[in-house]
Amino acid sequence: MKIIIPIKQVPETGDVKMDSATGTMKRDGVRSIVNPLDLYAIETGLKIKESTGAHITVITMGPPKAAEALKEAVAMGCDDAMLLSDKSFAGSDTCATSYVLAMAIKKIADYNLVICGERATDGDTGQVGPGISAWLNLPVCTYISKIISAGEKILTAERLVEDGYETLEIKGPCVITVVKEAASPRLPTLSGKIRAKKLTIPILGPSDINAHPEHLGLAGSPTKVVKIETPKITRNGELIIPKSPEEMEAAADKIIKYFHKLDII
Amino acid sequence: MNEYKGIWIIGEQKEGIIQSITYELLARALELKGSRAHEISIVIFGNIHDAELKKIRNVNADYLLQINDRRVDYFLPEPYANILYDLVQKRRPEIIIGGATSSGRTIMPLVATRCRTGLTADCTKLEFEEKTGHLLQSRPAIGGNIMATIKCADNRPQMATVRPKSFSSKLKTSEKILEIITMVPEEKLFSSSVKRIKFTPISENSSNIQESDVIAAGGRGLKKKENFKLINRLAALLGGCAGATRDAVDRGWAAYPQQIGLSGKTVSPKLYFCAGVSGSVQHLAGIKTAANIIAVNNDCEAQIFKIADLGIAADLFELLPLLIEKIEKSRKSVNDKNFSGAEHE
Numbered sequence A: 001m002k003i004i005i006p007i008k009q010v011p012e013t014g015d016v017k018m019d020s021a022t023g024t025m026k027r028d029g030v031r032s033i034v035n036p037l038d039l040y041a042i043e044t045g046l047k048i049k050e051s052t053g054a055h056i057t058v059i060t061m062g063p064p065k066a067a068e069a070l071k072e073a074v075a076m077g078c079d080d081a082m083l084l085s086d087k088s089f090a091g092s093d094t095c096a097t098s099y100v101l102a103m104a105i106k107k108i109a110d111y112n113l114v115i116c117g118e119r120a121t122d123g124d125t126g127q128v129g130p131g132i133s134a135w136l137n138l139p140v141c142t143y144i145s146k147i148i149s150a151g152e153k154i155l156t157a158e159r160l161v162e163d164g165y166e167t168l169e170i171k172g173p174c175v176i177t178v179v180k181e182a183a184s185p186r187l188p189t190l191s192g193k194i195r196a197k198k199l200t201i202p203i204l205g206p207s208d209i210n211a212h213p214e215h216l217g218l219a220g221s222p223t224k225v226v227k228i229e230t231p232k233i234t235r236n237g238e239l240i241i242p243k244s245p246e247e248m249e250a251a252a253d254k255i256i257k258y259f260h261k262l263d264i265i
Numbered sequence B: 001m002n003e004y005k006g007i008w009i010i011g012e013q014k015e016g017i018i019q020s021i022t023y024e025l026l027a028r029a030l031e032l033k034g035s036r037a038h039e040i041s042i043v044i045f046g047n048i049h050d051a052e053l054k055k056i057r058n059v060n061a062d063y064l065l066q067i068n069d070r071r072v073d074y075f076l077p078e079p080y081a082n083i084l085y086d087l088v089q090k091r092r093p094e095i096i097i098g099g100a101t102s103s104g105r106t107i108m109p110l111v112a113t114r115c116r117t118g119l120t121a122d123c124t125k126l127e128f129e130e131k132t133g134h135l136l137q138s139r140p141a142i143g144g145n146i147m148a149t150i151k152c153a154d155n156r157p158q159m160a161t162v163r164p165k166s167f168s169s170k171l172k173t174s175e176k177i178l179e180i181i182t183m184v185p186e187e188k189l190f191s192s193s194v195k196r197i198k199f200t201p202i203s204e205n206s207s208n209i210q211e212s213d214v215i216a217a218g219g220r221g222l223k224k225k226e227n228f229k230l231i232n233r234l235a236a237l238l239g240g241c242a243g244a245t246r247d248a249v250d251r252g253w254a255a256y257p258q259q260i261g262l263s264g265k266t267v268s269p270k271l272y273f274c275a276g277v278s279g280s281v282q283h284l285a286g287i288k289t290a291a292n293i294i295a296v297n298n299d300c301e302a303q304i305f306k307i308a309d310l311g312i313a314a315d316l317f318e319l320l321p322l323l324i325e326k327i328e329k330s331r332k333s334v335n336d337k338n339f340s341g342a343e344h345e
């Protein structure tokens, strides 16, 4: 069994500060982390590895620094890593990103399963997983919340939808995206960290994965960002600070009045 | 590019019932159409009850493209994407809007990628660009810290998903009668490598949080699982659903489907009431479109107060029981007097 896990390095959202004058993100001092939702994809892969002896390759498209994310995945127990990095990849939207990842996956070949995170916390689209499957013409199942059994040819899994769980049988090779419920990520081990440190990660560019220049980067991205604004979060609401039991009572009445106004009670 | 015409919305049905997202998408499309003359088509997979068909007959849309085949009564990625892609190739819509639902978020990127066109996820605003007529698609990004406006100028169709409940589903009826076109896709488009062998519904308490008009949510300030009953009780009294922050879910006080925020659900209820919630960016990302927010937190500096319409800086363990008691009392007196209407004082 061979598993490929595309992961992304993202800024720690809690750290993100906006420059209100320019409306851009202040990049200084913002830590980079493995997309938290990709940790569930990695853990899902590692669980399958434990039960079937699968081989796991993690891949990422990003700047050279994104190798850190791959190392972290290796430290957790993934076997191999591949970094897709080239100037021509810059400015990719989800269509161009999924193209590059798909071409890299094709290059790796003979895989049974591709596991993506539900979405990346920066782009936050959840489109790359299905996008990869479309480029590779593979079946895809999104929002997988539990792997019931993972065979080389058939994957049985649960999928979380709005009102319940679907139990699905998927013919492999296939692409899945997993939600948080699927697994609880382990921490990197010391031996894993040592292995990760020693591992040289190959860096591949467009020609290494037979990618067509027309599908890459900004030029290969059908969508363009035309404007960025910093929305105002404050609603200028009212704040009451009750200082006595009477004022507490009054505050409760105020809330109830609000409920009435909205016709809720 | 000029041969691409009209706006399509991807409607949804469940067991023959047209889902609310369909009407929300339609309301969006109609608003868009207001600024330009476009024909609107509703695409729906699966069979729809006759009574439901009547409901959408005069909602001011032009066509219903219906694939009423039992094999697509429920969502399966390949047949849905194959059929939609095929329809797009044949009928060439200029714009496709789908719901950011578990199915919409799956077929929209599949079809967009196959069409080699752009797709913008989770749009909160859609409008036409004055001069060019391109669709401007705005969405929050980076944990809701910024609003980005995105355009797909050179490829067609222009595709976008919008979050459920981010738009009113109220529609005016019109004189115009929807024309129903039954699509009969080729057999091979129905083939699927995915087999659905079972469906297990989630308990109603947490499942329909996105559909709910009222949400009472709790965070780490509740301190322990038992105390979360305060939130559940309040939600029940208000006829709504109980929601939670990630912290509360991680501690097992509430279930994951109740999680609200960046890695949970986005909600737009009429009222979002929360207690013991600090208002982290990730949590706020899920509640920004709530019409009214009331927050209780004992830290008057809490971030949640920035976004609350009414904030009470108080100990929730004092305020919530008081609130619950007052509502229960007013309920009781209402019942006693056998009131039918609005006066509860």
Ligand SMILES: Cc1cc2nc3c(=O)[nH]c(=O)nc-3n(C[C@H](O)[C@H](O)[C@H](O)COP(=O)(O)OP(=O)(O)OC[C@H]3O[C@@H](n4cnc5c(N)ncnc54)[C@H](O)[C@@H]3O)c2cc1C
Pocket: A013, A014, A036, A121, B218, B219, B220, B221, B222, B244, B245, B246, B247, B248, B259, B260, B261, B262, B263, B264, B265, B275, B276, B277, B278, B279, B280, B281, B282, B283, B286, B296, B297, B298, B299, B302, B314, B315, B316, B317
């Ligand atoms: C990538 C990522 C995704 C995330 N996604 C989500 C998400 O989807 N949803 C989400 O909620 N979080 C998410 N988080 C976590 C988020 O950053 C916060 O940690 C979380 O929202 C905090 O939850 P909380 O408000 O319950 O807890 P806290 O931040 O600990 O706040 C508890 C609040 O309770 C108040 N309090 C304490 N005692 C009382 C009392 N007696 N009476 C009244 N008030 C009291 C305190 O003043 C405090 O403000 C995410 C984080 C990351 C990194």
Ligand SMILES: Nc1ncnc2c1ncn2[C@@H]1O[C@H](COP(=O)(O)O)[C@@H](O)[C@H]1O
Pocket: A005, A006, A007, A008, A035, A037, A038, A041, A059, A060, A061, A062, A094, A097, A101, A115, A116, A117, A118, A119, A120, A121, A123, A124, A125, A126, A127, A128, A129
């Ligand atoms: N640049 C990237 N490199 C590798 N994997 C990615 C990249 N971008 C997205 N992914 C994968 O696709 C998933 C969804 O991302 P997104 O569509 O950007 O929300 C992520 O959880 C990753 O598994």
